[in-house]
Amino acid sequence: MKKRNNILKLTDLIFVLITVASFTGVLIPAGKFTPKLMGAPYTAWMGVVFCFAYILLAYIASKYQKEGPDDN
Amino acid sequence: MITSFIIAGIIYVTILIFLARRTRLKEKTTSNYLLAGGNLGMLLGLFTTAATIFSAFTVIGMPDFFRIHGIGSWIFLAVADAMLVYLLIRVGMVIRSRARSLDYQGMAGLLANAYGYKFVGLIAFVGVVIFLVPYISVQIKGVSTFLSAAFPEALPHWGWKTIIVAIMIVYSEVGGLRAIMYNDTLQGIVLFIVIWVIGLNCISEFGSVAGMFQRVESLNADLLSVPGPNGLFTVQFYVISAISIAILPFTQPQISTRIIIMKSNSALRRMAIGLGVFAVLVILPTMFMGMYGAILYSDVPRDEFIGHVLLYDQAPAIAALGLIGLIAAAISTSDSQIFALGTELRSLLSSSDKEALATTRIFIAVFGIAALVFSILSIEHLVSLALTSFSGTALLAPLILTGLLSKKKPGLLIPIATILALVIFILSLMNFIPGRFGTVDIRMILFASLAIVTGIEIIRLKTQP
Structure with missing residues (x-):
């Protein structure tokens, strides 16, 4: 349970970092x-890379996110 | 092309009649008619959600947006959609479980219960009606643009719009949500194939992707970077659009209903990941189409460009299939939205199920007619109109998320702040108050203010005994 929460905290942190980077010169240099x-x-092309980074992150989070009676 | 179109049209209408008959319910109830039995599998869930999000706005609006504003359009939609996928996993699953445990019949009804005041549900309902009607009109406008380009002499724009709305209302009245979802799946598959065939045709015109971008660079290099030739893509624009789009699953009822009626969280998980991949694959060819237009049709009006890229420059069979795919897209997306408005209304009605459903069905037709009128009167660009709709419903996010995620009953601070934000935003759209203060867009101010109010309310709830 603790490991799961830590991984989710980590994916959330990476999500915030990627999102911040999305609005800077890392993705959109003027x-x-x-x-x-x-x-x-x-x-x-970097936009495509960012999209797949988000999807990969979502995939990892989905493996650890448990919610509701149908989750085992 | 007319023969191919008639053949494809007959096949499409036959399939629609078949689906409507197959899903026709002997006795309509809220559960089976408005919520499709609440038992949505992964594949149907993926296609219906994708079709609800990607439609005429994507197929017609985005190529034109790429053509005019350049490559930054990718960040505006595709990256924001990828953010949406992450939030769908992290927040959507919690909301699904919470909503199902509270006997979900619509977001407005759920909020009325969560806050303990019916008027809170009414705020959500009025908010989505005001901002979904323009979005529905995006679909109607999009497809009428396309039909007018295909058959310039046949009917005026309003004639096409009226026919589309009539089909939409009849189809949803007969079949209910499950029929709409089957149509979504059909249109999702057709559109996906057509958009890729057209996208690849656009690339082949220049030999390769590199060749295409090289031509764009030689003609207008500003299209290849931000802020684009018209300076649209500022950081502020991206922040506003990312917030507005990434939280769509929680703010637009046609999407939240689909999340909540997924049959399990594991189905929702797989659907969300599939949706992310689908988003990338659907938006990518619109970039190719836009770049094609930037090279060959840079100075022509939108209708002419769309006519060329989707119709005249394609083989007749592809053009006919594209036309059908687009009509299907517009109908299924608008259906979903109009239907969602009906579901929201139903969740606020406390009469018997039979009476409430009868009222809801009347209002589904009323919402359709309202969208038709708006689509005839509005002159805004499709993408701008869609973004206005996304931003408007985004103002409801603190109200919805706090109501559904808080374990304690929230107070009236957020509902009151939401009413103020909605009124201010609407007044700015009507030019009664400025839409910008200096360089700051009013939506940024409203989002920031609502975030602060939400923070205050969360602290208050946490410190409450």
Whole structure:
């Protein structure tokens, strides 16, 4: 139970960090579109990376989040 | 194309009639008609939720948004949707369990019970009516734009809109929520295939993704970074849109109902992850379509661009399928929203189930007509209209989340603050008060104020004996 809560706290913390980074030059550098990846501008491919980071984080959280009688 | 469209149209209407007949209920009750029996599996849950979120707004609005404002559109929608998935897991599961234990019939009714005052439920109901009607009109406007582009001489915009709303009302009146969800699944699959075929066609025009972006760079490099050629994508814009979109599952009843009626938390979990992947895969081709438009149709009006990218530049069979997919998308999404408004109303009615359902069904038609009128009168861009709707319902989030998550009965501080926030936001939309104070958008001020009020209320509840 304690381990589960700690993991969820960690995923929440990472969620907050990624979210903060989403609104900074890490994801949206003003006026910059390099480095490119397979020809795609920086914000486009990094945006895809961020999306999958969120989904992966959600997947990890879903493994540890238990709520309700149908959770075992 | 007209022959392909008629064939595809007949097939689609036949499937609709089949689904409506199959799901037709001999005796309608709140549980089976409005809540589909409360037993939604993962796959149906995924498609119906995805179809409710991604619709005409995504297929027509987003390519145009990419074309005009550039690559930053990805952050606006796709990244915000990915945030939504995380919150769906962390908060959605708690809300689902809580709502089911309280005999959920609609969010408004649940809040009236949670706060102990019926008027709190009314605030939620009025809030979603005011801000969902514009969102429903987004779908109607989107598909009428598309139909007018396909058949310019056939009917005026309002004619197409009236036909769509009529189909929508009849279908939801007959079949109920389960019929709507089957239609969602059908349209989700059709749209997903069509949007990818068109997206790949757009890339093939330039040889490769790299070739496409190279052309965009040579024509207008501002499209490849933020804030975009028109300076839209500021940090403030992103924060507002991320808040508004990421909490949609809790603020828009057509989505929260689907979460709550999932048959188990494990089904909800798998649905949420699938939704995240679906979001990325659906928005990606709209980027390709937008870049295609930025290269070939940068200066034409929206209707003309949409006509080209979705119809005239495609093979007739794909264009016809696209047309049907889009009509299906608009109908199923609007159906879901109108139906959700009906469910919210039902949850506030205390008469017998039969009487309450009869009233609800009348109001489902009234909401449909209201959306039709709004879609005829409104001239705003589809994406802006959708974002206004998302922001408006986001103002309800503290009211909903505190009501459902608090173990103690919350006081009236948050409901009163929510009424004030809604009134201020509506007055700003009507230009009675400014929408910005200096560089700060009024929505930022309202979100921050509600967050502070919620913090105060949480501390008060925690310190209460």
